[in-house]
Amino acid sequence: MIAKLLWHLPGSESFMARTDSEIQQLLRAGRVEEAFEAIVYAYQHRIYRLALAMTGDPGLAEDAAQETLLRLWRHMGSFRGESQLGTWIYTVCRNRCLTLMERRANRREDPADVLAARPAPAAPSDYSDLLAALQALDAPQREAVTLFYLEEQSYEDVSRHMGVPLGTVKTWLHRARKALADWFADRGIVEKGER
Template sequence: MVHGSAAGAARPRAGLAELDEKTLVVRAQEGDVRAFEALALRHQATLYRVAVRVLGDPTDAEDALQEALLDAWRRINRFRGDSAFSTWMYRVVTNRCLDMLRRRRPAVPMDEVGDLPEPAPAPGRSPERTAELDAGMAALRAALQALPDELRLCWVLRELEGLGYTEISEITGAGETAVRGRIHRARTRLAAAMRPWR
């Protein structure tokens, strides 16, 4: 991630933070590193969250984001504005995540599968019910990790990030029909894996 030093050397100038995204992109394409840093700062939290959810490991997610930001800086001139800059960045990050998944298969610790929302503790919930919910969330994490990468990626972008089918299609490079099919298959597999927990 883009980290600032105590002296603020990595922080964009105050005026850059107020610029609109198109202006920052043009300035970054002209070689303005600070403009690119401002873009990265705007999107890094969301991109990191996606990387954690896809990779299941915070350290790997940070590595993937760092590499993706370097890739994006090197390729900023290839961004043509056909889609939103955020969509382009999602694509860069998810491609980096998929590359990492292909290289590291199969070992992923099950307790690090991602930050699925935890159920809020209900007042007066019994320890047995709490244990049952914890076991159910662990089963969901395991089922999600067991999905093929392309299915998990589409499911995460749709169900956890709330993106539309068209945007997921732009990010993954798959047609919208393929995206819908992947999400359907992911939902079906997850529902089957979670049947014992209903």
């Protein structure tokens, strides 16, 4: 009962969206639960979209988003505000996606698991082509192109988030753009204006 009193959460209806700096202020003030709830509501869709682009699988993306948020919760105390909140969240999400993808790949090596695997829910058709095309890229290229186009980050921000030099980001993006354009062209999927 006492434990329940420790967490007075506002109802989601009365919940107000908070900015990153407000969330960081809450963290500095030790109001961890409030900060976490604010993160969940502010970032859940963004985290899910990132996970969707990274994994290409809606089911896995949901798991990754859930695990990312719970991992953030468990490590709220260790976030010192030295990096930007978004960078921290992105890093945790990326690592969860890579771990889940690796786990899935390892499971699929076992034929029994392949047979037992439940089919993943289908992605909506309006971006399923893109998800499939992204899976054809190398992981770093997929990450760079996702941050650049989905998150609309600058080259500099992508470089900072990924921890690689600017030139490397530009090279990855150049290759990714070409590979994606080729992927769509090979399947006869053309620009809207040409249809």
